[in-house]
Amino acid sequence: MTMSNVQLSRRDKLLLHCAPIRNERVDDRALRRALEHARDSEAFAIQQSFDKAAVALVQAIPIPKEITQWVPTETFIALTRRPWKKYAQNPALLATGIAVLVIAIVAVFQLVERLNRFPGEPTARRLLTTAASIHSVMLDPVKTDAGALGDFLFMKHRLVHYDVPPEFADLKTLGCRVFDDEEGRRVAQVWVIEKKMQFFMFPAERDPQTGKAKEFSGWRSIEQEHWAAVVKEQNGVCFMAALRGSSNDLAPYISKPKS
Amino acid sequence: MAKEEKQDLLQLYRFCFLMVADAAKAQEIFHATLREAAQRAADGDAPGNRLWFFRNARWRCLEAGGRALQAEDVDPQEGELAESAPLQIEKLESQQFAVWISAAPEPQRTALALFYLDEFSYCELLSVTELKPPELSKLLAAGRRQFQAWLDATVPST
Numbered sequence: 001m002t003m004s005n006v007q008l009s010r011r012d013k014l015l016l017h018c019a020p021i022r023n024e025r026v027d028d029r030a031l032r033r034a035l036e037h038a039r040d041s042e043a044f045a046i047q048q049s050f051d052k053a054a055v056a057l058v059q060a061i062p063i064p065k066e067i068t069q070w071v072p073t074e075t076f077i078a079l080t081r082r083p084w085k086k087y088a089q090n091p092a093l094l095a096t097g098i099a100v101l102v103i104a105i106v107a108v109f110q111l112v113e114r115l116n117r118f119p120g121e122p123t124a125r126r127l128l129t130t131a132a133s134i135h136s137v138m139l140d141p142v143k144t145d146a147g148a149l150g151d152f153l154f155m156k157h158r159l160v161h162y163d164v165p166p167e168f169a170d171l172k173t174l175g176c177r178v179f180d181d182e183e184g185r186r187v188a189q190v191w192v193i194e195k196k197m198q199f200f201m202f203p204a205e206r207d208p209q210t211g212k213a214k215e216f217s218g219w220r221s222i223e224q225e226h227w228a229a230v231v232k233e234q235n236g237v238c239f240m241a242a243l244r245g246s247s248n249d250l251a252p253y254i255s256k257p258k259s
Numbered sequence: 260m261a262k263e264e265k266q267d268l269l270q271l272y273r274f275c276f277l278m279v280a281d282a283a284k285a286q287e288i289f290h291a292t293l294r295e296a297a298q299r300a301a302d303g304d305a306p307g308n309r310l311w312f313f314r315n316a317r318w319r320c321l322e323a324g325g326r327a328l329q330a331e332d333v334d335p336q337e338g339e340l341a342e343s344a345p346l347q348i349e350k351l352e353s354q355q356f357a358v359w360i361s362a363a364p365e366p367q368r369t370a371l372a373l374f375y376l377d378e379f380s381y382c383e384l385l386s387v388t389e390l391k392p393p394e395l396s397k398l399l400a401a402g403r404r405q406f407q408a409w410l411d412a413t414v415p416s417t
Contacts (some may be wrong), residue, residue, distance in 0.1 A: 014392065014393055014396045015381075015392070015396070016340055016374075017395075017396040017397075017399050017400040017403075018374075018381055018384065018392070018395050019381075020377065020379070020380065020381060020394050021377050022369065022377065025377070025379065025380045025381070026380065026381065027380040027381060027382050027383075028380075028381045028382055031381050040342075043340075044342050045339075046342055046344070047340060049344070050340050050344045050348070050403060050407075051342065051374075052345070052347035053342075053348035053349060053378075054348055054356065054375045054406075055375055055377040056348075056349075057348055057351060057353055057356045057375075058273060058277065058353065058356065058375045058376060058377070059273075059377075060353045061273045061276050061277075061353040061357065062353070063269050063272055063273075064282060064286055065287065067269070067272050067286060068269070068291065070266050071269070082311075111361045144263075173352065220323070
């Protein structure tokens, strides 16, 4: 049969040869598209009339009385299983699902890590290594309230805004030192009696173009090799409190802001 | 039993009849298929869908082998579908159509029988016949043309 009056592709013709008589039997997208293309095809109309007549002939096949009487009342066809179960058992979908889950978990981890990043984090981590390796004997003994160190550092070392935040200002200090880090920036290190805590104060990271300090709000936590620290930026200087333990050990100090 | 399901089972008989063109044989295959379904249901392994019935019956029909009736031989040359074909088909008895289909070689016989039952979607047809789309298309197209040639030889249009 040709379908010459309407231009149909080879694929359309191939599909149309299998076109069911009833539209509700069309369950294939390509076939549906081919049927649309063949809407005005005379040849296809002839094929459909031909098929309809043949179907009518088949439906006229008489059913023997024995069959109509015998057809059992019990159901032999199992109930349709839940589609989700069927899909879940498909190895391809299962593998895809696991892959998507892993990607989602990695993405969440990366997002959390990115949210927790802050300017000056590399310096803070470096100083945390210093905290883990230094001994108190290397510090100059300074026994006072941590809150008073700001003036001490300004007076003795001319370090402006190297202040201990109110959250840690009441703690008693043991010693202190000022040194230059690898990049020549002035770092103040303070040893505290409570929990053998250490404070570090160092210049905040600066924008290389404008030279302006990169600010960030609130406290940020870092953990590294059994050491934990909380960092805060104020007036272009970062303050870091570090101790051996976890972030939970520092949480009580920063949970209630003090004036 | 749902009305639809009963309808499916009656179509199953028609399918058997188209495949073997013999009412007694068709009935026997129909009963054998239902017996197996009942047995499976009793064992807690009821057939999952209606396609199972047609697949099972198909293989029984193929096993049944020999045919009691043979369609008249016609010139193997295939003709174009005629506009008058529906009128020619109307003059036929169902039995004649079944004889013609049952005489077709496999898998064309199964493809034509299932297609003209008008019971299956395109994808279901591919599934039950176990054919690829181009194969099914070729068999149905050739079947139509051969049937037209047979019609022209046996029921000439006036």
